[in-house]
Amino acid sequence: MSHPPSEHPHHIDVKEFHPRARAAIADPKIRQNFRRAMDGLISKRKDAFQGMDLDALRDLGANIRLRALANLPDLLEQLETKLTENGIKVHWAIDGDEACRIVRNICVARNAKTVIKGKSMVSEEMELNHYLEERGIEALESDLGEYIVQLADETPSHIIMPAIHKNTGEISELMHNKTGTDRSDDVEYLTASARQQLREKFMNADVGVSGVNFAVAETGTLCLVENEGNGRMTTTVPPCHIAVTGIEKVVGNLEDVVPLLALLTRSATGQHITTYFNMISGPRKPDELDGPEEVHLVLVDNGRSSIYQDDQLLDTLRCIRCGACMNHCPVYTRVGGHTYGTTYPGPIGKILMPHLIGLDEGQHLPTASSLCGACGEVCPVKIPIPDLLVRLRQESVDGDKLNPAKVPGHGAKRSTLEAMVWKGWSWMHARPGAYRFGTAVATRLRKLQPGQLGSWTKYRTAPKLAAKTLHERMKERGQ
Amino acid sequence: MSSRDIILQRLRNRSGGDLVVPERDFSVLQRPASSVAERIDQFQSTIESVHGEVHRCTRDSWITQLADILSSRGASSLLIPAKHEVGRALRESQQDGLPELLIYNEPIDSWQSHLFNEVDASITSTRGGIAETGSLILWPTPDEPRLMSLVPPIHIAILEASELYTSFHEAMLAQNWASGMPTNALLVSGPSKTADIEQTLAYGVHGPKELIILVIE
Amino acid sequence: MADPIKVYPPKPSNVYFYATCLIDMFYPDAGMAGIQLLEREGITVCFPEDQTCCGQPAYTSGYHDEARAVAKAQLGLFPEDWPIVVPSGSCGGMMRKHYPDLFKHTDHEARATSIAARTWELTDFLLNVCHIKLEDLGKPTTLAMHTSCSARREMGIAEVGPQLIGQLNNVKLVEQVRAEECCGFGGTFAVRHPEISGAMVSEKVDALVDTGAGEFVTTDCGCLMNIAGYAEKNRKPLVGQHILSFLWERTHSGDEGTS
Numbered sequence: 001m002s003h004p005p006s007e008h009p010h011h012i013d014v015k016e017f018h019p020r021a022r023a024a025i026a027d028p029k030i031r032q033n034f035r036r037a038m039d040g041l042i043s044k045r046k047d048a049f050q051g052m053d054l055d056a057l058r059d060l061g062a063n064i065r066l067r068a069l070a071n072l073p074d075l076l077e078q079l080e081t082k083l084t085e086n087g088i089k090v091h092w093a094i095d096g097d098e099a100c101r102i103v104r105n106i107c108v109a110r111n112a113k114t115v116i117k118g119k120s121m122v123s124e125e126m127e128l129n130h131y132l133e134e135r136g137i138e139a140l141e142s143d144l145g146e147y148i149v150q151l152a153d154e155t156p157s158h159i160i161m162p163a164i165h166k167n168t169g170e171i172s173e174l175m176h177n178k179t180g181t182d183r184s185d186d187v188e189y190l191t192a193s194a195r196q197q198l199r200e201k202f203m204n205a206d207v208g209v210s211g212v213n214f215a216v217a218e219t220g221t222l223c224l225v226e227n228e229g230n231g232r233m234t235t236t237v238p239p240c241h242i243a244v245t246g247i248e249k250v251v252g253n254l255e256d257v258v259p260l261l262a263l264l265t266r267s268a269t270g271q272h273i274t275t276y277f278n279m280i281s282g283p284r285k286p287d288e289l290d291g292p293e294e295v296h297l298v299l300v301d302n303g304r305s306s307i308y309q310d311d312q313l314l315d316t317l318r319c320i321r322c323g324a325c326m327n328h329c330p331v332y333t334r335v336g337g338h339t340y341g342t343t344y345p346g347p348i349g350k351i352l353m354p355h356l357i358g359l360d361e362g363q364h365l366p367t368a369s370s371l372c373g374a375c376g377e378v379c380p381v382k383i384p385i386p387d388l389l390v391r392l393r394q395e396s397v398d399g400d401k402l403n404p405a406k407v408p409g410h411g412a413k414r415s416t417l418e419a420m421v422w423k424g425w426s427w428m429h430a431r432p433g434a435y436r437f438g439t440a441v442a443t444r445l446r447k448l449q450p451g452q453l454g455s456w457t458k459y460r461t462a463p464k465l466a467a468k469t470l471h472e473r474m475k476e477r478g479q
Numbered sequence: 480m481s482s483r484d485i486i487l488q489r490l491r492n493r494s495g496g497d498l499v500v501p502e503r504d505f506s507v508l509q510r511p512a513s514s515v516a517e518r519i520d521q522f523q524s525t526i527e528s529v530h531g532e533v534h535r536c537t538r539d540s541w542i543t544q545l546a547d548i549l550s551s552r553g554a555s556s557l558l559i560p561a562k563h564e565v566g567r568a569l570r571e572s573q574q575d576g577l578p579e580l581l582i583y584n585e586p587i588d589s590w591q592s593h594l595f596n597e598v599d600a601s602i603t604s605t606r607g608g609i610a611e612t613g614s615l616i617l618w619p620t621p622d623e624p625r626l627m628s629l630v631p632p633i634h635i636a637i638l639e640a641s642e643l644y645t646s647f648h649e650a651m652l653a654q655n656w657a658s659g660m661p662t663n664a665l666l667v668s669g670p671s672k673t674a675d676i677e678q679t680l681a682y683g684v685h686g687p688k689e690l691i692i693l694v695i696e
Numbered sequence: 697m698a699d700p701i702k703v704y705p706p707k708p709s710n711v712y713f714y715a716t717c718l719i720d721m722f723y724p725d726a727g728m729a730g731i732q733l734l735e736r737e738g739i740t741v742c743f744p745e746d747q748t749c750c751g752q753p754a755y756t757s758g759y760h761d762e763a764r765a766v767a768k769a770q771l772g773l774f775p776e777d778w779p780i781v782v783p784s785g786s787c788g789g790m791m792r793k794h795y796p797d798l799f800k801h802t803d804h805e806a807r808a809t810s811i812a813a814r815t816w817e818l819t820d821f822l823l824n825v826c827h828i829k830l831e832d833l834g835k836p837t838t839l840a841m842h843t844s845c846s847a848r849r850e851m852g853i854a855e856v857g858p859q860l861i862g863q864l865n866n867v868k869l870v871e872q873v874r875a876e877e878c879c880g881f882g883g884t885f886a887v888r889h890p891e892i893s894g895a896m897v898s899e900k901v902d903a904l905v906d907t908g909a910g911e912f913v914t915t916d917c918g919c920l921m922n923i924a925g926y927a928e929k930n931r932k933p934l935v936g937q938h939i940l941s942f943l944w945e946r947t948h949s950g951d952e953g954t955s
Contacts (some may be wrong), residue, residue, distance in 0.1 A: 018891070025895045037678055056507040063501040070498035073490040082768035086662075092483035145675035161675060168677045182838035191681035192674060198685065202589055218723075219660045220948075229629055229671035229686025234662070235623045237591075247486065254657045258508060258648045269674070272525065273612040273647075274684075276560055277666035285662055289624040289872050290587035301482075305489040314495070330878045334895045367890055370882025370896070371756055393758030422754050426762035430769040431748035439721050458926030459897060470715050470724035474743045 010289045012341035017364035020339040031147030034336050037164050041327040044270025060383040061263045064256045065318040073219040075250045082220025086282040088295045096126035099300045107137050112206030118234035121144040121159055122244045122300055125343045142198050142230040151178045157337030160268050160323040165336050179348040208234035212245035218253045224278040232278050245248050248317040263380035267324040303355045311407045316351050318381040325375035347375035351388040359396050359409030366392035507646040518610040518643040525613030529669035532691045539695050546576040554578050559602035562622045565604050566639050583624055602631035607642035614668040619659045625663050634687040640696045704824045705797040710740045717749040718917035726938035730783045730818050737826040744773035752790040757884050764798055771807045781818045785847025785915050787819040793850050820853045834946040837865050840909040844916035845878050849864045857879035872903040879920040897926045905934050913939040
């Protein structure tokens with residue numbers, strides 16, 4: 001994106017991962033908020049899939065996504081044709097800035113001054129609110145979590161539950177300070193207060209901006225999944241609706257959305273289905289009494305067509321943004337969403353963000369994982385997230401082996417010293433004689449073993465070398 | 480070149496070459512056959528688990544039950560469809576205790592504030608329901624516009640038991656949705672809700688606080 | 697992730713024992729225990745002398761050429777068509793799942809694929825190939841277990857350890873909360889992200905201590921040195937050992953084996 005970093009109110013130096021991680025880990029409130037929330041989501045997801053053939057359903061979900069990706073350019077053209085037939089105007093944006101300009105131009109053409117937004121991670125990626133505000137157009141979030149985060153002048157800490165890092169007391173204080181709502185620990189009261197304020201905004205907004213969960217090429221239909229009804233408000237009340245979405249969100253057939261929806265809501269929040277599944281296939285027709293006069297779709301590339309080039313990295317684009325990977329991630333649970341400093345946190349952020357910001361800026365993302373595999377195990381479309389993390393680690397430290405480089409910032413983390421250490425390690429372990437000699441000497445000298453092993457022994461005792469290696473003992477045994 | 484053409488060209492000329500197009504096996508979505516009674520039971524228990532309220536009625540009793548429901552909530556107005564049988568039956572009924580009946584027959588632009596602030600409840604028909612997920616299928620029409628089921632604090636839906644499907648997949652295929660979609664189609668599965676404040680459920684955050692389904696058996 | 701279809705072979709008369717570098721240097725007793733358990737099942741154990749390391753540390757760190765050089769040195773160790781048993785889910789996962797990828801489109805692809813198909817985690821092999829029957833000779837005790845993430849997810853053997861321990865009449869197995877959660881080892885992760893790893897292992901130790909068992913076993917030496925090392929340093933009432941050591945100690949009478 002072309003803004004210099006200083007212009008961004010939310011600009012965070014992604015590289016400063018460690019200080020943020022340390023701070024989060026040392027903050028019992030953050031730890032408790034995330035732990036409690038993630039524990040709840042894990043158990044709800046488990047319950048929601050009870051009695052279903054989850055593996056077969058995930059296979060179907062994966063194949064639908066892979067099939068859509070295999071036909072991506074054709075499906076995008078088909079989607080454009082169908083949407084146009086249906087009266088929806090389609091726009092294409094190479095990057096976030098272009099997408100922002102498109103949205104702004106639509107607003108300007110309508111003389112629009114206020115925009116109400118439904119939840120959209122792509123708009124976060126574009127930093128749309130900031131862009132519009134700077135140009136005199138008010139952009140207000142209407143999803144309760146996003147609304148809270150916007151009041152706090154923060155960014156979402158979770159892609160499904162943006163304000164998960166805050167507890168009721170903090171939210172009450174925030175709403176009191178920013179909107180005059182009476183302080184209360186009654187969630188219903190706080191919610192009702194937000195409803196009242198946002199209803200006024202819905203009625204007066206000139207444009208509604210939403211995301212898209214699935215865009216169906218066959219029928220030219222934009223599908224939105226939500227519980228609150230703010231998505232329906234956003235796409236129905238203002239006279240103009242602009243949907244923004246990544247180019248990968250297209251699927252071939254209407255039938256495809258059935259299993260994807262079943263997987264998405266169960267994986268995300270453990271719901272069999274959300275309150276609203278909203279399928280939009282056109283603006284208000286002449287004989288209809290409500291709905292927007294104009295509907296636009298902005299198809300945003302922003303790095304996706306680059307990811308698309310590589311057979312392995314392509315799997316990143318299967319994602320349906322359920323957030324299950326972060327809910328189950330032991331790292332995310334400890335550090336929370338803001339530590340990542342990226343639009344998408346957690347495992348999906350670690351495999352997606354390096355493509356958007358580069359492996360230099362995002363250098364800590366691929367390594368901040370124990371490769372425990374919990375993310376891949378729960379991914380509803382079977383993205384092999386741990387394998388992709390390893391691939392990005394490889395891209396980070398590779399000199400020139402992977403030419404042409406597939407990820408921006410390729411080789412950014414390569415250090416001569418580290419590369420030499422691994423060369424030496426490899427040399428010894430590829431030579432059995434050298435290995436046996438080295439390990440036997442090490443065990444002989446075990447009394448001299450240092451008690452401190454860098455950051456390992458900050459938390460643990462050093463592992464103790466055995467008196468004799470297994471190799472030696474087997475030799476003594478005559479094998 | 481336009482951004483459109485640049486993007487499409489990048490996708491078409493991908494360096495990895497052609498991709499395998501996997502087959503999709505939808506059989507995992509198939510459900511065993513069930514009776515209407517089983518589907519009603521499943522629908523009811525599922526939607527009740529998310530705060531929906533179900534009343535089983537007959538064609539003769541639903542208006543009486545509706546009047547009781549509305550008076551118990553002190554509703555003073557009810558938005559009804561102008562042409563649909565549901566609206567006609569209500570207008571023609573001699574039922575005591577029904578609130579003022581309103582009709583959505585003007586574009587929203589002319590009466591938005593009234594709809595948002597003055598209407599207590601609405602009643603719409605449905606295009607059927609889904610037992611497995613406890614969902615109502617709504618295809619808003621000029622007679623029953625989109626905001627009818629969204630803005631008033633109480634939404635009441637009439638569901639014909641005979642139009643209750645087992646699963647979303649079955650409903651979509653049986654009604655042949657792929658042959659043409661309306662401007663807006665919805666699955667509604669409970670009242671509006673949020674858990675964005677510390678995962679505590681609160682209802683009616685933007686849409687109806689109550690969803691009441693009259694199942695006509 | 698886990699093998700979609702895992703077909704166990706009939707019980708063989710010979711196996712290769714691939715010890716792993718951590719067992720070799722830090723936990724040879726666990727290796728000996730594994731060998732003795734196999735031998736007690738009537739299996740002849742071949743210990744290829746030239747084995748070193750599976751290559752995983754370099755692989756997961758992104759140094760794939762270096763990993764491949766080490767892995768290549770292991771490919772020639774298993775000429776007979778015998779199963780290869782590994783006392784580790786993590787190294788077993790490397791060989792079973794990642795060797796074919798590592799050698800894809802190379803001259804060694806066929807050998808790597810053959811090795812992958814023959815690689816078994818040792819407890820899985822004892823339970824499901826040898827159909828081992830354990831007779832408990834130990835005193836009554838309570839035990840907790842931590843199954844490594846690679847054993848659980850790459851090798852798909854989360855049920856194996858508890859089933860083996862379940863055969864021991866005097867051992868009461870108690871489950872920790874969040875049993876599926878990673879202990880925070882993750883190889884170089886533990887030193888690259890020490891605070892996060894430290895937070896993970898501290899909660900893992902708490903979960904294990906809270907079982908009241910005081911003693912835990914695990915399938916993998918990485919988890920063992922992480923969890924037991926944290927407990928030791930922070931004086932938590934918890935000691936650990938490799939599951940193979942535990943199984944052997946409880947079931948051998950003292951007049952068998954050569955260790």
